[in-house]
Amino acid sequence: MIDRAGEAAWRVVPLGKDDTDIVRHLRKRAGLPMTTSDDQALLRLLTEDVPRALAQVARGLGARRFFSGPVKKQTADEAAEFLRRRHPTVIEADPPRRLERLGVITASVDRASAGLDALLDPALHFSLLPGPNGPKPELLDRSAVDGLTKALDTIDRILAGEDSYRSAAQEAARQVRVADAQRMLAEMPIEKLRAATGERLRLGPLTQAGIRTVQEVLVWDTSLRRLPGVGETSARRMLGAARALWQTAYDEMSVRFDVENRYPETTELLRRLAEWDACRQTRGAAADLERATELAPLRTAIGRKTSHLLVIPTRTLPAAGLRDSIDIVKRRAELLGTSSPSRRRRDVTADPWEDFLARPADYLAMLSELGFLTEDEDAAHGDLPEDIIQAVRDQALSGEYLTASLRGYQSFAARFALVQRKVIIGDEMGLGKSVEALAVLAHLRSRGETHFLVVCPAAVVTNWIREVSDKSKLQAHRVHGPERERAARAWECDGGVAVTTYETLGWWESALAEVRNLACVVVDEAHYIKNPEAQRTIRTNGLIARCKRVVLLTGTPMENRVDEFRNLASYIRPDLVLDATDLSPRKFRRQIAPAYLRRNQEDVLTELPELIEVAEWLPMTKPDATAYRAAVGDSEFMQMRQAAMLQGRESAKVQRLIEIVREAEANERRVIVFSYFREVLDLVAQLLPGPVFGPLTGAVAAGRRQQMVDDFSKAEHGAVLVAQIVAGGVGLNIQSASVVVICEPQLKPTAEAQAIARAHRMGQVHSVQVHRLLSEDSVDQRIVELLAGKQRLFDDFARVSTMADSTPEAVDLSEADLVHQVIAAERQRLAERAAAGD
Known part of the structure; x- marks a missing residue:
């Protein structure tokens, strides 16, 4: 089994020449005539029931009947009666003719038709193959994996040589997080200890001793119990709370390079990264190395007698993807084997900040490889609950009608809208909210839906027309301006994406009410309808209520205008919205998280500067x-x-x-x-x-x-x-x-x-x-x-x-x-x- 991203991607079956006998057997089985339920009953009668009954009757015939007990005699009589009852039925069914038909092989089997490629024939009913609607399997020749073992060995050897430098960089990054956590706790007052324990603690003795922050509590450590007025139990609780706060701060601390505050530990991290980068040959090969890890099971599965590989996809990845991965790994091993680290070595004795400022993206990529930027993937989820995140991950997204490429976070937003049906996408400006919404419409079109509507300010109508035309195969209709009547009729007749304005809705409102197949409404610059008493809000809200799918787009951060956003959220999910006056913005955001997705550029755009x-x-x-x-x-x-x-x-x-x-x-x-x-x-x-x-x-x-x-x-x-x-x-x-x-x-x-x-x-x-x-x-x-x-x-x-x-x-x-x-x-x-x- 070959895994990708923690899930089974392909099932691979190594095959050799000896396996052709199995294929020949499967071919013979496939060539047997089809049997009806009556045929099966006749065969069972003649091969099982009749022979058993005859054996039982024989015990009651001849001299043996004198030595048989009453039970065997009764059994023989019942078997004879069974044969008498079934005999007319069998004769009427003309068993000789039917048996002759069942004995004819419908397809000849020769060596040509029993090759390994015959396994791909659905008629063989090979149990490992998916059904007719499943992913298509593929048979790879041995040549496709020739050199793979050597390539994997080469990569393993080079990674082992870089491991000490990599480990030093990882430890330096960990120390940055430790120092940042300590700085945070150095500004955290000791009153936070009460919140961390949920208990009443006597902090007066700490204040009298000059201890003001949580970090100072950690510095005192077990010496706290020596302070006047602090007992063994209180000291243990205070120290436990301080350690818990430190651990939380450390776990949530991201590793960042602050050019305004060049701390010594950050400088050391840059130096260690530069050393690792100077010696390593795998820079820029992270994706290829992931492929090598995926293919490692093949190294032991392929034997000397292996001539072919049967590749059976287990999810959406095609079988050809495995062949591509093998080629990628072999090419990467060839590059690593011919490159010389000395030719790429940089002067690591110079100021590492200068090198960082010259190529920050390289350093961010190294941090990502070390696993210190993994929070970026989580940031794509916003504040969504785990069950919704899993549902979004499982949601397919068809690109059949989309001509633009989606980034990972954009794909997530589109699938989120599909799963939750009525949502607000509040991504920061510049992240591509329009293409996220367009991906939703394109997917729905691939599922048979035909009519979609975009409501937006007049200033962005042209942008939307161009987005639809340039990034999808959907037809755009400008239902605004002097040609609005013609465009509206064309949209109602032909389908596609109608782009209109808040003001035009007043003219079109009655006609839209008659449209029964409106699949999705996109409301752009949705902060225009935060006032529930405005006419454009009333009209738009009527559409929202009637349509089964709605995507509201707004780049305004929710925490800056909580009251207005409460109104906006209530249009699509009134059951999730609570009184904002009693909640902090963060708590409020969590309350409406099932309907609201917000990501900032710095959270999802890791390849800075974008x-x-x-x-x-x-x-x-x-x-x-x-x-x-x-x-x-x-x-x-x-x-x-x-x-x-x-x-x-x-x-x-x-x-x-x-x-x-x-x-x-x-x-x-x-x-x-x-x-x-x-x-x-x-x-x-x-x-x-x-x-x-x-x-x-x-x-x-x-x-x-x-x-x-x-x-x-x-x-x-x-x-x-x-x-x-x-x-x-x-x-x-x-x-x-x-x-x-x-x-x-x-x-x-x-x-x-x-x-x-x-x-x-x-x-x-x-x-x-x-x-x-x-x-x-x-x-x-x-x-x-x-x-x-x-x-x-x-x-x-x-x-x-x-x-x-x-x-x-x-x-x-x-x-x-x-x-x-x-x-x-x-x-x-x-x-x-x-x-x-x-």
Whole structure:
């Protein structure tokens, strides 16, 4: 049996030439004619019942009848009577003809038809094979495992050589957890001892002795009983409580590299990891080594006479997956056998923090291999109870209609929604809540459901249309705007995903009430319906009540707005919601955990720093559109680019920007806002909430620029640095920011890439979110379309060559050409719209 992730993945049967006799026997058995129940009764009568009755009758015949007792005579008489009764029935059934038919073999058996591959024939009814609806087995030739034993031996030998370094790194990591636990207890007052024991303890003697913290209790240890007023029993209880608190702190403590507080034990851990990394040949091979562990049972199962392997899947993994694992392990062993540790050795005598800042992802990967980042898998479960977690794990997720790849935590969220039916997914912004919900819809489509509905603010309708079209095979319908009636009819007729707005629900409400096959409703930006008295809440809540499956999406952390969230949760699971005034946010979260899943980026994105890019396509408001049309009429290209930002609080882009900043504050993040235009930056600096630094422009002296960045980095969460992209995007390191907003598409892709690199760089300890503010049906869309080809070229070029940064002119579109094309296209589009009366 081959296990994967603690579960049986494949059953493997080694086979040799001698096993062909078994196959031939199975083939002969399969060639026997099919028998009916009457046939079976006749055979049983002729082979069992009649011979037994004849033997009993014989005891009552001839001379033996004189020596038989009364019991045997009675038995003989009963047997004779049995034969007399059955004789007419048997004669009527024409037994000779039936026996002749049953004696005919329906299929010939020769060596060709009795080869080992015949085991895969369902007609043989081989008991180890799954049924017709089960996973498909496969017969592998011996050559598939040739060299596997040698490969496993090579890997074992290399791992043994690295073991001492690995063990030293593990111990160093353990010491980091010990020190962190001690620091936590050094700040924990001794009053916590009472809570830990649930008993009344006299702490006065400790205070009189100058003992203030739980850690000091541990330092005193058994000497506590020597203090005046502390007896043997009290000392034992105090010390036991302190040790329990320490153990809890240690168990829950994660190993992290804090660049702001470089503790000696953390420095030692980095040094030990560097030493292990310098000598080891298995770096980056964690997944391959897992495969080697899986295949270890094959080493003893395969003998010299083995010619084939019958691979029988026991779950969703195909039989071909075993062959792939074997190839992976053999390739990894070949690489390890030819690599030289000395060629990869680093200077471990240097400052390990410098090496960490240069490649933090490598160190995090090593911690993961050592088992000190295992809490990340648990974080994907949020606060869910264990029974729900197990149910989610067991839930299948079909990707038949999904074209996007899901991360593990995204798959978990989709399966959670399928298991619990009506849920709130509250993942932090940037984790991909929309694709999680889309995975739910795609799975339901694979199960025969056809009609799905997304309700969202008008500003994200375009994003949803694009998500559905780009990441699934489902048909998207924009039930919003001038074409809403046609789109609604098409959706009702053909099915797919209807994307509509809270406001449009008022128009569509009565028609939706008649839709009986609505399989799932997705409510995006669900905090819009936290007010139960609002009309959009009443309409949406009506849909929630009628539909059997509902997914509410909101990135607002629950603990920041418990009262509002209580309302939101009550729409889908009123039975789980208690009075929030009597509960701490954490307890409240646990109460509604069966319906609520929340994960933060730092919990599930372990390969830091992660770059998450979001295109925020926004409709123009009326003031935006008026200013934009005027700029197009005057052929003012630069005014066209910034028109959608200069209308202040009436601008859709400004409104979205304010939302991003507020959400960043709630998630304890800082923001950089980039624009090409000084007028936009001045306006943004006036309107944004929280502390705002800048504008940082080309007119600011270099020394002052760095001071501005330093002040911004020391500011509280929610702080904003406003910077001109041609100035702030070059030469500055701004790792303290983890949210980047670009107000308009730039004419050179390299400008955006360099600006993003100010925050997304080695040493960044947060994932970086990039929000591009884009206006629908505008110059933004034209620029994006025209630069799409050049952007792809730039990406390909930059991935394979460091020359990209030094030769941006090789991939940037001529600004003069772009301006000419955009103005011409926009004039034509607006003219056509005016002619159509729009």
